[in-house]
Amino acid sequence: xKIRQISVFLENRKGRLYEVCSLLGQAGINIRALTxxxxxxxxxxxxxxxxxxxxxxxxRKHNITANLTDVVAVEVPDRPGGLAEVLKVLSxxxxxxxxxxxxxxxxSEKALLVFRFDDPGRAHQVLSRAGITVIxxxxxxxx
Amino acid sequence: MIWNEKIExxxxxxxxxxQSERLVKLVRYVYDRCxxxxxxxxxxGVSPSxxxxxxxxxxxxxxxxxxxxxxxPYGLFSTPREEVVEIHVSSxxxxxxxxxxxxxxxIKLWSEVMARALCCAGAKPDDIIxxxxxxxxxxGGLGFHYGALEMGLTIIPTSSGQTKRQLKIMQDFQPRxxxxxxxxxxxxxxxxxxxxxxxxxxxxxxxxxxAEPWSEAMRREIEETWNxxxxxxxxxxxxxxxxxxxxxxxxxxxxxxxxxxxxxxxxPETGKPVPEGQxxxxxITTLTKQxxxxxxxxxxxxxxxxxxxxxxxxxxxxxSKIKGRTDDMIVVRGINVFPSQIEHVLLGIEGTxxxxxxxxxxxxxxxxxxxxxxxxxxxxxxxxxKQMRALEQKIKKEIEAVLSIGVKVxxxxxxxxxxxxxxxxxxxxxxxx
Numbered sequence: 001x002k003i004r005q006i007s008v009f010l011e012n013r014k015g016r017l018y019e020v021c022s023l024l025g026q027a028g029i030n031i032r033a034l035t036x037x038x039x040x041x042x043x044x045x046x047x048x049x050x051x052x053x054x055x056x057x058x059x060r061k062h063n064i065t066a067n068l069t070d071v072v073a074v075e076v077p078d079r080p081g082g083l084a085e086v087l088k089v090l091s092x093x094x095x096x097x098x099x100x101x102x103x104x105x106x107x108s109e110k111a112l113l114v115f116r117f118d119d120p121g122r123a124h125q126v127l128s129r130a131g132i133t134v135i136x137x138x139x140x141x142x143x
Numbered sequence: 144m145i146w147n148e149k150i151e152x153x154x155x156x157x158x159x160x161x162q163s164e165r166l167v168k169l170v171r172y173v174y175d176r177c178x179x180x181x182x183x184x185x186x187x188g189v190s191p192s193x194x195x196x197x198x199x200x201x202x203x204x205x206x207x208x209x210x211x212x213x214x215x216p217y218g219l220f221s222t223p224r225e226e227v228v229e230i231h232v233s234s235x236x237x238x239x240x241x242x243x244x245x246x247x248x249x250i251k252l253w254s255e256v257m258a259r260a261l262c263c264a265g266a267k268p269d270d271i272i273x274x275x276x277x278x279x280x281x282x283g284g285l286g287f288h289y290g291a292l293e294m295g296l297t298i299i300p301t302s303s304g305q306t307k308r309q310l311k312i313m314q315d316f317q318p319r320x321x322x323x324x325x326x327x328x329x330x331x332x333x334x335x336x337x338x339x340x341x342x343x344x345x346x347x348x349x350x351x352x353x354a355e356p357w358s359e360a361m362r363r364e365i366e367e368t369w370n371x372x373x374x375x376x377x378x379x380x381x382x383x384x385x386x387x388x389x390x391x392x393x394x395x396x397x398x399x400x401x402x403x404x405x406x407x408x409x410x411p412e413t414g415k416p417v418p419e420g421q422x423x424x425x426x427i428t429t430l431t432k433q434x435x436x437x438x439x440x441x442x443x444x445x446x447x448x449x450x451x452x453x454x455x456x457x458x459x460x461x462x463s464k465i466k467g468r469t470d471d472m473i474v475v476r477g478i479n480v481f482p483s484q485i486e487h488v489l490l491g492i493e494g495t496x497x498x499x500x501x502x503x504x505x506x507x508x509x510x511x512x513x514x515x516x517x518x519x520x521x522x523x524x525x526x527x528x529k530q531m532r533a534l535e536q537k538i539k540k541e542i543e544a545v546l547s548i549g550v551k552v553x554x555x556x557x558x559x560x561x562x563x564x565x566x567x568x569x570x571x572x573x574x575x576x
Binding site: 044066067069116 | 519520521524525526527528531532553554555556557558559
């Protein structure tokens with residue numbers, strides 16, 4: 001039930017993020033969720049797109065370092081304490097969150113969050129047991 | 144003052160006879176004592192009886208850094224290890240470092256040539272010298288120390304670093320002579336100004352600078368900033384360390400002590416001698432060394448040489464400042480750096496072979512800085528920042544361990560590093576010397 005995230009290596013320089021995003025735009029690839037982690041000299045752009053395979057080959061063609069990472073998309077109740085409940089389940093189940101971010105658009109009354117776990121398989125088990133919905137790549141509405 | 148008047152002002156004909164006599168003895172010595180040299184001579188089809196004068200030196204095979212590496216540690220020694228009283232180690236191009244050893248007599252030789260060098264630069268026996276070259280495995284500090292001891296100077300062995308303390312010591316003891324790398328001297332001037340000191344009122348009047356390339360412009364700047372005479376010294380650990388050659392106060396070339404270090408200038412491609420005054424690779428034979436005598440050692444340094452007499456009265460030949468290298472070695476803060484060393488480290492990390500580039504820069508009045516740019520490919524890329532940081536740190540630590548100097552590591556995107564004819568340019572030296 002994992003979904004594929006595209007991770008891109010970016011140097012911290014002006015206009016670089018724009019260049020990468022416009023490449024995707026020109027190829028008709030839609031960004032569904034994204035986050036950037038940065039240091040003083042470089043950053044890592046992480047995103048979920050509607051056509052991951054196309055995105056990867058596009059980046060390779062343009063000499064942009066990118067790879068695919070397995071992440072988990074989790075439905076989180078959109079109300080105070082909603083995220084805390086999910087995190088408690090994960091914490092009780094001994095699963096570590098490396099990082100997380102949210103989808104751009106909403107698909108239901110619930111928010112959809114992307115989690116990068118140290119052990120995605122285990123995370124999936126723990127979440128299912130607690131009745132928390134994990135969304136597969138196929139289930140993501142096509143936009 | 145000339146330290147060894149008899150030798151240093153010897154008429155050229157007598158000097159040549161002395162060199163011939165010493166070469167004949169040397170060739171027999173290494174042939175009898177060092178199996179590596181015996182084999183080299185046999186392969187070159189030359190035997191000790193073929194060498195009758197210094198002019199026969201061209202019959203002998205060259206020795207290279209590779210010979211030192213391949214026979215690490217003791218293969219090139221002509222004396223048993225027990226007779227060696229000191230060893231020094233410098234980083235090698237790949238893998239093995241370069242080891243040099245000295246017998247008691249070799250240390251005496253080192254003291255002698257360094258005393259000559261100090262006098263050549265203008266030192267007098269009642270002087271105080273501040274030695275701010277590193278003491279330790281690097282030959283700089285101890286080489287100067289032995290020469291100053293031989294001359295009977297008062298030595299302040301500050302070694303390198305701790306700039307504020309260097310300046311305090313200079314103020315307290317008023318040494319007239321400073322020995323360090325030229326870039327460190329300029330760096331100290333900046334530090335002095337920050338401390339509210341006027342460098343021109345400092346006590347140093349003679350500077351003996353070496354272990355890295357520097358220019359006439361830098362000389363003028365040092366002389367003006369510190370109100371001192373800045374002289375150039377040359378040496379390499381394979382030959383002895385500092386003390387192979389030194390400028391006199393006329394500063395018209397470096398006097399090479401050819402009675403003990405016989406110089407040839409060759410075309411690096413053909414190995415044949417070039418006409419006097421033309422640029423070529425400096426090749427040195429150590430005529431009197433015992434532990435590791437070297438026959439026709441290829442220094443890889445490009446210089447020109449003249450045998451014309453100098454106004455100072457010394458008859459030794461004089462070389463120009465180093466004009467370049469025949470290999471890709473660069474010198475940073477007195478440390479020899481080969482791009483292949485970086486390659487080696489990167490290859491050892493994750494087993495990949497990323498593109499890299501060394502950028503050497505020197506901000507005005509600052510020490511040289513080395514930045515290593517490494518292109519991030521898919522093999523070493525991770526979506527987790529902590530992994531990327533760990534990679535950066537690992538590269539940094541391993542390179543620093545190999546080079547013994549601090550470096551910066553910068554991860555860059557693929558194809559950032561400029562390539563010429565498809566080949567990445569490994570070194571960008573932005574230093575304005």
